[in-house]
Amino acid sequence: MTSSRLWRSLPWNGLGVLPFVLFAVLFLLLPTAHIVAGAFVDAAGGFTLKNIFNLFRPEIINAFWLSIRLSLTSAVIGCGIGFAIALAVVFGGLPRALRGVVMTFSGVTSNFAGVPLAFAYVATLGRVGFVTVLLRDWFGVNLYALGFNMISFWGLTAAYVFFQIPLMVLIITPAIDGLRREWREAAEVLGASNAQYWRLVALPVLAPSLLGTLALLFANAFGAVATAIALTGSLLSIAPILLFNQIRGDVLGDPHLGYALAFAMIVITGVSNGVYVVMRARAERWLK
Amino acid sequence: MKRFWAWAAIGVAAVYFFLPLLGMLEFSLKMRRGEYSLDAYASVLGDPQFQASFGYSVIMAGLTIVFGVLIVVPTVFWVRLKLPRLRPVMEFVTLLPLVIPPIVIVFGYVRLFNTSSWLPLTGSALGTDFLLLCGYAVLSLPYMYRAVDTGLAAIDLRTLTEAAQSLGAGWITVLARVILPNVLVAVLSGAFLTFAIVIGEYVFAALLDRPAFGPYLVWAGGNKAYEPAALAVMTFALTWGCMALIQAVTRFSKHTRMPR
Numbered sequence: 001m002t003s004s005r006l007w008r009s010l011p012w013n014g015l016g017v018l019p020f021v022l023f024a025v026l027f028l029l030l031p032t033a034h035i036v037a038g039a040f041v042d043a044a045g046g047f048t049l050k051n052i053f054n055l056f057r058p059e060i061i062n063a064f065w066l067s068i069r070l071s072l073t074s075a076v077i078g079c080g081i082g083f084a085i086a087l088a089v090v091f092g093g094l095p096r097a098l099r100g101v102v103m104t105f106s107g108v109t110s111n112f113a114g115v116p117l118a119f120a121y122v123a124t125l126g127r128v129g130f131v132t133v134l135l136r137d138w139f140g141v142n143l144y145a146l147g148f149n150m151i152s153f154w155g156l157t158a159a160y161v162f163f164q165i166p167l168m169v170l171i172i173t174p175a176i177d178g179l180r181r182e183w184r185e186a187a188e189v190l191g192a193s194n195a196q197y198w199r200l201v202a203l204p205v206l207a208p209s210l211l212g213t214l215a216l217l218f219a220n221a222f223g224a225v226a227t228a229i230a231l232t233g234s235l236l237s238i239a240p241i242l243l244f245n246q247i248r249g250d251v252l253g254d255p256h257l258g259y260a261l262a263f264a265m266i267v268i269t270g271v272s273n274g275v276y277v278v279m280r281a282r283a284e285r286w287l288k
Numbered sequence: 289m290k291r292f293w294a295w296a297a298i299g300v301a302a303v304y305f306f307l308p309l310l311g312m313l314e315f316s317l318k319m320r321r322g323e324y325s326l327d328a329y330a331s332v333l334g335d336p337q338f339q340a341s342f343g344y345s346v347i348m349a350g351l352t353i354v355f356g357v358l359i360v361v362p363t364v365f366w367v368r369l370k371l372p373r374l375r376p377v378m379e380f381v382t383l384l385p386l387v388i389p390p391i392v393i394v395f396g397y398v399r400l401f402n403t404s405s406w407l408p409l410t411g412s413a414l415g416t417d418f419l420l421l422c423g424y425a426v427l428s429l430p431y432m433y434r435a436v437d438t439g440l441a442a443i444d445l446r447t448l449t450e451a452a453q454s455l456g457a458g459w460i461t462v463l464a465r466v467i468l469p470n471v472l473v474a475v476l477s478g479a480f481l482t483f484a485i486v487i488g489e490y491v492f493a494a495l496l497d498r499p500a501f502g503p504y505l506v507w508a509g510g511n512k513a514y515e516p517a518a519l520a521v522m523t524f525a526l527t528w529g530c531m532a533l534i535q536a537v538t539r540f541s542k543h544t545r546m547p548r
Contacts, residue, residue, distance in 0.1 A: 013371055091294070
């Protein structure tokens with residue numbers, strides 16, 4: 001082989017993606033790999049599983065358990081209400097213009113998360129919030145005397161649902177659109193009632209989309225930090241806030257435990273996103 | 289009957305979503321005792337810290353968009369043209385920022401680029417700004433990549449490129465004067481979404497200790513009474529503006545595109 005042929009056989013085409021590869025490796029893959037590797041290394045630099053075992057301390061387990069319950073509850077509620085809205089928009093016989101409004105509004109509110117959402121929430125349900133005062137002055141109901149507290153499980157869930165519903169609407173509406181008119185007609189010709197059509201045809205077709213989106217919403221809530229911090233001032237011990245405090249000041253007193261904490265978070269969001277991808281592939285078999 | 293339930297679902301959702309928005313609007317107007325006023329807004333806009341942090345985040349958002357476009361457009365173009373086998377890999381990598389929680393990514397930054405590492409980016413303010421810029425580019429990568437990829441799928445890449453090349457255009461000319469104008473709408477929608485994400489971002493800025501708008505918001509939330517609601521209203525208007533611009537450019541492109 002002459003040198004010019006060797007020169008030409010080099011993978012020059014690969015050079016075109018070099019900037020992107022450098023960027024992705026340096027600022028996405030390497031930092032993540034560093035965290036994952038750190039979870040399996042002890043202070044002296046040797047391999048260990050001790051950090052992972054150390055995660056099973058009550059304060060960490062409780063933080064993860066609270067996070068999981070919070071994410072799951074807000075995902076289930078978001079899924080249910082979002083599905084109802086999407087069904088109403090697609091099949092409800094509503095004016096066509098309403099659909100555009102709902103979709104745009106969902107786009108806005110699903111991006112209106114984080115700190116401003118927490119402020120809106122405090123202005124509404126805080127001690128002198130809009131709804132709190134309204135209920136007190138007009139209906140004589142004192143929310144806070146009834147035991148309501150924003151910095152609690154249900155308080156935070158209600159705030160999370162605010163960005164979960166629009167995300168559900170955005171993802172599930174195209175899936176519902178994919179239900180073909182022929183399927184309903186075929187079912188009707190065969191004598192199926194409306195309920196039978198939904199139970200035996202539509203819901204089984206939609207099931208992977210519903211489950212997949214549920215997993216996505218779960219991961220979405222699990223990784224959220226800013227809303228919770230702005231609402232609770234890092235008081236409520238959920239997994240991302242625990243990690244936030246650990247990065248700021250090593251509250252666990254063991255840097256490697258911090259790595260293990262982050263690793264556990266990746267595992268949980270990774271698994272739920274994996275469920276989403278698998279379910280979406282399954283849904284696409286029907287919905288083309 | 290079906291229509292009744294549909295309206296009921298939309299109605300309940302509207303109440304759930306409008307109450308907090310109404311609540312924050314009403315609260316933001318209540319700063320002066322006994323009457324509605326724009327005092328909270330005046331107080332926010334007159335705060336030098338607000339001006340500084342908001343300006344910082346606007347500049348960061350602009351730079352992130354430019355940086356993101358420079359990284360994503362040539363790469364997607366090249367992969368579609370020359371390395372189509374790499375597309376699944378690109379799909380996977382650009383999805384990762386949605387899978388890995390942002391707080392974990394920034395944790396990696398803090399440990400990997402600290403002052404005693406081989407690339408001590410966090411050692412200087414400028415280096416940390418660059419790191420934050422890269423972090424924001426990573427956060428917006430899934431949206432930017434998908435927007436540009438869909439945009440490029442809609443045009444006949446090979447023919448356009450060959451036509452331009454046979455007229456003597458180099459790669460830079462092809463990208464800047466043939467490809468970019470054709471995917472401008474896609475790039476713009478990616479850009480507005482990036483802006484909406486970056487402007488109020490908290491975790492990256494807080495943990496990298498940069499004076500961005502997100503940390504200012506949290507500080508205001510802990511130290512002021514009516515200003516946070518005014519800030520929330522302004523941020524919501526900004527998010528709404530970004531989404532409206534995306535819709536506007538998309539609709540505009542539908543009118544200008546030639547029927548095939």
